[in-house]
Amino acid sequence: MAAALTAHDLIAKHRPTLDQALEAIRTRAYWSPHPEHPKAYGENGSLDMAAGKAAFDALLGTRIDLGQPGTDGWVGGEVSPYGLALGVEYPHADVDVLLPAMKAGQRDWRDAGAEIRAVVCVEILKRISDRTHEFAHAVMHTSGQAFMMAFQAGGPHAQDRGLEAVAYAYVEQVRTPDTAEWTKPQGKKDPLALTKAFTAVPRGIALMIGCNTFPTWNGYPGLFASLATGNAVLVKPHPRAVLPLALTVQVAREVLAEAGFDPNLVALAAERPGEGIAKTLAVRPEIRIIDYTGSTAFGDWLEANARQAQVYTEKAGVNTVLVESTGNYKGMLSNLAFSLSLYSGQMCTTPQNLLIPRDGIRTEDGPRSFDEVVADLARAVDGLLGDDARANALLGAIVNPDVKARLEAAAGLGEVALASREVANPDFPEAVVRTPVIVKLDGAKPDDEAAYMNECFGPVSFAVAMDSAADAVSLLRRTVRDKGAMTVGAYTVDSEVEQAVQDVCLEEAAQLSLNLTGGVYVNQTAAFSDFHGSGGNPAANAALCDGAFVASRFRVVEVRREA
Amino acid sequence: MAAALTAHDLIAKHRPTLDQALEAIRTRAYWSPHPEHPKAYGENGSLDMAAGKAAFDALLGTRIDLGQPGTDGWVGGEVSPYGLALGVEYPHADVDVLLPAMKAGQRDWRDAGAEIRAVVCVEILKRISDRTHEFAHAVMHTSGQAFMMAFQAGGPHAQDRGLEAVAYAYVEQVRTPDTAEWTKPQGKKDPLALTKAFTAVPRGIALMIGCNTFPTWNGYPGLFASLATGNAVLVKPHPRAVLPLALTVQVAREVLAEAGFDPNLVALAAERPGEGIAKTLAVRPEIRIIDYTGSTAFGDWLEANARQAQVYTEKAGVNTVLVESTGNYKGMLSNLAFSLSLYSGQMCTTPQNLLIPRDGIRTEDGPRSFDEVVADLARAVDGLLGDDARANALLGAIVNPDVKARLEAAAGLGEVALASREVANPDFPEAVVRTPVIVKLDGAKPDDEAAYMNECFGPVSFAVAMDSAADAVSLLRRTVRDKGAMTVGAYTVDSEVEQAVQDVCLEEAAQLSLNLTGGVYVNQTAAFSDFHGSGGNPAANAALCDGAFVASRFRVVEVRREA
Known part of the structure; x- marks a missing residue:
């Protein structure tokens, strides 16, 4: 050379x-x-x-x-x-x-x-x-x-x-x-x-x-x-x-x-x-x-x-977070609020469906009803994005008109628990900046399934009321199997529910984040340590990064002769 | 447990x-x-x-x-x-x-x-x-x-x-x-x-x-x-x-x-x-x-x-052996004779096309014409299989009537340099045992291409007369690229020809055996050391055995939680 x-x-x-x-x-x-x-x-x-x-x-x-x-x-x-x-x-x-x-x-x-x-x-x-x-x-x-x-x-x-x-x-x-x-x-x-x-x-x-x-x-x-x-x-x-x-x-x-x-x-x-x-x-x-x-x-x-x-x-995939119980309610809410807000939910890893028992969840401070959980989450998002400067720094801009159209249409899909609002960006007045919308749906209503069973890419989440934790686990399985998922999250202090969610993730090949309440979010993966996607469900046929991702990019040719 | x-x-x-x-x-x-x-x-x-x-x-x-x-x-x-x-x-x-x-x-x-x-x-x-x-x-x-x-x-x-x-x-x-x-x-x-x-x-x-x-x-x-x-x-x-x-x-x-x-x-x-x-x-x-x-x-x-x-x-694939020159003519002939005979050529790795310059080849004892090389090879096969007991031990039986039909039809594809013969098996009188046929074809004749450019699975080989070593290398490339090959063999003492054949095998992803004259044959691969196929040409999309053969048979699922 x-x-x-x-x-x-x-x-x-x-x-x-x-x-x-x-x-x-x-x-x-x-x-x-x-x-x-x-x-x-x-x-x-x-x-x-x-x-x-x-x-x-x-x-x-x-x-x-x-x-x-x-x-x-x-x-x-x-x-x-x-x-x-x-x-x-x-x-x-x-x-x-x-x-x-x-x-x-x-x-x-x-x-x-x-x-x-x-x-x-x-x-x-x-x-x-x-x-x-x-x-x-x-x-x-x-x-x-x-x-x-x-x-x-x-x-x-x-x-x-x-x-x-x-x-x-x-x-x-x-x-x-x-x-x-x-x-x-x-x-x-x-x-x-x-x-x-x-x-x-x-x-x-x-x-x-x-x-x-x-x-x-x-x-x-x-x-x-x-x-x-x-x-x-x-x-x-x-x-x-x-x-x-x-x-x-x-x-x-x-x-x-x-x-x-x-x-x-x-x-x-x-x-x-x-x-x-x-x-x-x-x-x-x-x-x-x-x-x-x-x-x-x-x-x-x-x-x-x-x-x-x-x-x-x-x-595409439909990412789910199952919310069954938590020992750190405030940490859960702030963690979820950040996940929903980051880059206006325009990540393939952003949670879309929040499956919550309609009878509510247990927290360290006692039970919270479905409506309370959703309202508390809405407040957490509002709090996180209340300051326009911080909102701009977290949300970025809506990447294209399709995302904006989906966001606007989402409000018509059910009861709006958190309305999206426009945020002005003083440095870039033309930027389209929007906070996330959270829409309540009912996991038992067939009409709602068309919404929550399809990817709605952008700052749109569905709080889906489930008859039970078991129903939520079952819907999680069906969602991963039929629609794929880049990420799954779960909040539970119940070892049986935790095991059931793990079983689904192992059997349907989805990457699971459990009880995140601090500074790591379900939608973030770190190279050299986390796998991005699994390659084993419909959301992706490969994972970043593993042996399978590289092994078929080359072949080995052998030349042999008598010694 | x-x-x-x-x-x-x-x-x-x-x-x-x-x-x-x-x-x-x-x-x-x-x-x-x-x-x-x-x-x-x-x-x-x-x-x-x-x-x-x-x-x-x-x-x-x-x-x-x-x-x-x-x-x-x-x-x-x-x-x-x-x-x-x-x-x-x-x-x-x-x-x-x-x-x-x-x-x-x-x-x-x-x-x-x-x-x-x-x-x-x-x-x-x-x-x-x-x-x-x-x-x-x-x-x-x-x-x-x-x-x-x-x-x-x-x-x-x-x-x-x-x-x-x-x-x-x-x-x-x-x-x-x-x-x-x-x-x-x-x-x-x-x-x-x-x-x-x-x-x-x-x-x-x-x-x-x-x-x-x-x-x-x-x-x-x-x-x-x-x-x-x-x-x-x-x-x-x-x-x-x-x-x-x-x-x-x-x-x-x-x-x-x-x-x-x-x-x-x-x-x-x-x-x-x-x-x-x-x-x-x-x-x-x-x-x-x-x-x-x-x-x-x-x-x-x-x-x-x-x-x-x-x-x-x-x-299927079409396996080629390029014969350009050798420093061990007798060793080459006996090695090739064995390769053509083993299990009546019913291996996915058996050579089918023997590309030989029509002007003949160089050996340690001087030049040999195309016809001489083919005749000497035919004699080597005859010698190897002359004894019926040894022939039975080497040939085995024809596995099904399709192979027998192809063998019989092959004699009509060109000049027969070595006719197939029936071998009686005293232990199993009903066994269909046949020695290989070698048919001469002309690499420059478009009519012959239909024969040598398709797999004729069984004890059938074509001695294909080529205008030059360069033509043979070029046909080798076209064969591997269009039809695939599990194996390629070459006999040459010319470093330029050797390099050209290696180039083809590296570029078209074919496994190459060079100048085999002893007890290892082009159609045999050893586990833990040789790759069987390359997975990179039309004969196979996988090799036995490498990382790519196993890496996609499972996925890795990660469950992460706060420490």
């Missing part, structure tokens, strides 16, 4: 990080190399808050020319949920030119081996980390996340998930040695002896289809898992959230080139409005891996039609 | 074997706990040759009652390729009764954990190993393999593949710890602290669809991978090769019951003639994993239609 970044230097620089990541996924204790605090940036080449903002501002109204082969025009047009027109232009690709060009560098990338690929990926993540403040604005102004969330979830947490995927990919590839001497005794005759060489070979080109709400967090696992296993990666961002992924592609191409590899191993496929390029790309024979986060309809279409590819999907 | 086999005893007995298997799949050096020599059996409870034969004879004409729920009749009717009607009857299942019954024991099996499941599986394999001589006859009289091959491939080698799958399944499940303490610093505030529990949960019921030619060798990997990862396994044998798998199911049920588990975790689904039960079972919602070895048509159907399941298929 006659390159600015030598293999030796990259290994020296990043192998310790890789080793720590490998240890973390084994112990699943807390670990992250990416600081969560905005003030932690600004030294050793990273951009501080002001520099990050300036870097973002400098991008506005520009053309990001990635130097990709087959660029046949320029597309763009993102408008921030906060009102700002980004005015950034991206290359539009003639895929008949781009896809073959992406294959040109695959051989060198394959032959580099798992360790070099891993440290190149870590270098990409390091450079992204240094620009976390810049990425934070890019994520904020495409997803509508509030700044602090865009900073953390779009920055260090997304980088963590990317690094986690690199670690899984690395360890999976080195489970088989590069070479082996095989000597089989033959009694008195000479033994049979073979020399064997094993090479991890990529599938081909991977297509990563990004989403609007978490372009980096949901995108990085697939991107880095595919790249680290030797594949080229074509990044197809959501048309409303191109910038964070375009910057990611730009950094990846820079690092690849500096390390002596073909930058076309990573490329961007931005599209014209209404072009629907994902559907065309997904069935191209060159595309052998697809990662997708988004609607169930398109996820199911991909699984059914992109038969030439390994398809990893995260789709 | 109040059971005859305690967890403690099973771990004490089998953990060392499991540990050795784990070490073997990591180093890929030679290892096997299952003796290959018939005389190694007869002590420590294993059946010797005579006892194994007697045990097999005692099975003939009997009913194997597995005690399965939902048994609604009895089916059977296997006739050995050696002429013997086995007269064994098996339970026919009402799957609406059997499938629910198979789920009843899943919870205990899941909760037992990865290590207990592994050692229970090893105990099953140990008892099968003790009955290897009995299984050898069962495999011989269903597959048509000659005794020694049925003994080795159907016995120790199949058991090795099963144990290898258990080892992969075990290590995959324990990559995530059972519990973790996660403590995240919060500056001056108290840290966030969670206790997390992780459980490997099964997909559901696995369906293993057996094949006629290698009921145990091809069946055990999927069966044991699924069982060891907590799934129940329904074994659907090929109607002509039920006995070896019925015995396997019987042993598994015995061991499960003795270890305190529900024997219905493993069950048999034998079928009436023409019932086509695989197609019905494959799309049942309870079936979440399918392992299949057989035709491309049905494999493709499974992949397209059994969408509720993880589908692992081994289908």
Whole structure:
């Protein structure tokens, strides 16, 4: 490698990080190399808050020319949920030119081996980390996340998930040695002896289809898992959230080139409005891996039609929290209020259905009726979001008009326990900011089932009155089995109810958070420790991140000869 | 567990074997706990040759009652390729009764954990190993393999593949710890602290669809991978090769019951003639994993239609050996002759197309023309099979009339370089025993392509004249890419040709054997060291055995709570 970044230097620089990541996924204790605090940036080449903002501002109204082969025009047009027109232009690709060009560098990338690929990926993540403040604005102004969330979830947490995927990919590839001497005794005759060489070979080109709400967090696992296993990666961002992924592609191409590899191993496929390029790309024979986060309809279409590819999907689900009893009523309410409010409920992990016995629940201070619990929760949300500045910092902006329409329609689905209200954002007057709505439904009424048994993505929750805890457990099971769930929560001090909920989650493969009353929320998962989704219920066919997420992205080819 | 086999005893007995298997799949050096020599059996409870034969004879004409729920009749009717009607009857299942019954024991099996499941599986394999001589006859009289091959491939080698799958399944499940303490610093505030529990949960019921030619060798990997990862396994044998798998199911049920588990975790689904039960079972919602070895048509159907399941298929392929030059002409000829003859070419790994430059090849004794090479190979096969006793021992019997018909038709496809001949089997006069046919084709003639570009399963090989080594490499690539290949072989002393063949195999994901001239053959792979197939070309979507083969058979469910 006659390159600015030598293999030796990259290994020296990043192998310790890789080793720590490998240890973390084994112990699943807390670990992250990416600081969560905005003030932690600004030294050793990273951009501080002001520099990050300036870097973002400098991008506005520009053309990001990635130097990709087959660029046949320029597309763009993102408008921030906060009102700002980004005015950034991206290359539009003639895929008949781009896809073959992406294959040109695959051989060198394959032959580099798992360790070099891993440290190149870590270098990409390091450079992204240094620009976390810049990425934070890019994520904020495409997803509508509030700044602090865009900073953390779009920055260090997304980088963590990317690094986690690199670690899984690395360890999976080195489970088989590069070479082996095989000597089989033959009694008195000479033994049979073979020399064997094993090479991890990529599938081909991977297509990563990004989403609007978490372009980096949901995108990085697939991107880095595919790249680290030797594949080229074509990044197809959501048309409303191109910038964070375009910057990611730009950094990846820079690092690849500096390390002596073909930058076309990573490329961007931005599209014209209404072009629907994902559907065309997904069935191209060159595309052998697809990662997708988004609607169930398109996820199911991909699984059914992109038969030439390994398809990893995260789709819609209906997340449930079962509320049966608690020993910390106030903690439960504040924890739930935060979960419902964070990013206006626009997370695939936000609870939707709160199943509560119609006879009420037990608390440390005595019983609370169904109506009381719901009213107390409504008050807790109100309290949390009473101050407009705090509300803005927590809610962010409504990402698109569909979410707003669903929110408005939800009020007609039942008795409104907590009405959504508009919050003014003094910095961004055009931002659509809304507090969550909580609607009461009855689990025994068939008419209400149409509402609570379908995902209503956005700041909408249903407080569903159940005949009993057993009924709630039964509805939980049916919901996970039929609709899928990224998360399940439960509040109970009854060991039988706890066991019943655990049984459902183990049998229907759903991730369970029990009795959270403090600063960890059911809708948050931490890389290296928590699994995001299970891959075992209809909400997703893969989990972030595990062996199954990486093992099929490459194959091992053996060449054997007599020793 | 109040059971005859305690967890403690099973771990004490089998953990060392499991540990050795784990070490073997990591180093890929030679290892096997299952003796290959018939005389190694007869002590420590294993059946010797005579006892194994007697045990097999005692099975003939009997009913194997597995005690399965939902048994609604009895089916059977296997006739050995050696002429013997086995007269064994098996339970026919009402799957609406059997499938629910198979789920009843899943919870205990899941909760037992990865290590207990592994050692229970090893105990099953140990008892099968003790009955290897009995299984050898069962495999011989269903597959048509000659005794020694049925003994080795159907016995120790199949058991090795099963144990290898258990080892992969075990290590995959324990990559995530059972519990973790996660403590995240919060500056001056108290840290966030969670206790997390992780459980490997099964997909559901696995369906293993057996094949006629290698009921145990091809069946055990999927069966044991699924069982060891907590799934129940329904074994659907090929109607002509039920006995070896019925015995396997019987042993598994015995061991499960003795270890305190529900024997219905493993069950048999034998079928009436023409019932086509695989197609019905494959799309049942309870079936979440399918392992299949057989035709491309049905494999493709499974992949397209059994969408509720993880589908692992081994289908047809066209195996190529490229012959360009050699430094050991005689060794090459005898090695190839053996490969073409073993089990009458009825292996998914047998070479079919021998690509030879029409201008001939270089050898250590000077050049040989195309015609000379083919004639010398024909003579080598003739020499190998000249003695009828040795021919019978190597060829076995033709497994079914389709293979015989293809063999007879092959002679009409081109110039016959080596005619197939009938071999009489004095022990089994009804056995159809045939030597291989070698037919000359021309790689430049479009008319010949229809022959050499399709799998002609059985003792049929094509010596294909190629314009150049480069043409041969190019045809090799096209064959693997379009038709798939379980194996590729090459003979060359030219480093450029060797590199070109390696490039094709790495890029098209095919397993390559180079310049084999001794006692290892392109069509044989050894568990714990060689991969069987790559899972990356059309011949198979999985390899035996690797992380990808086991990782998606279970999911990890996390339950987290505040510490």
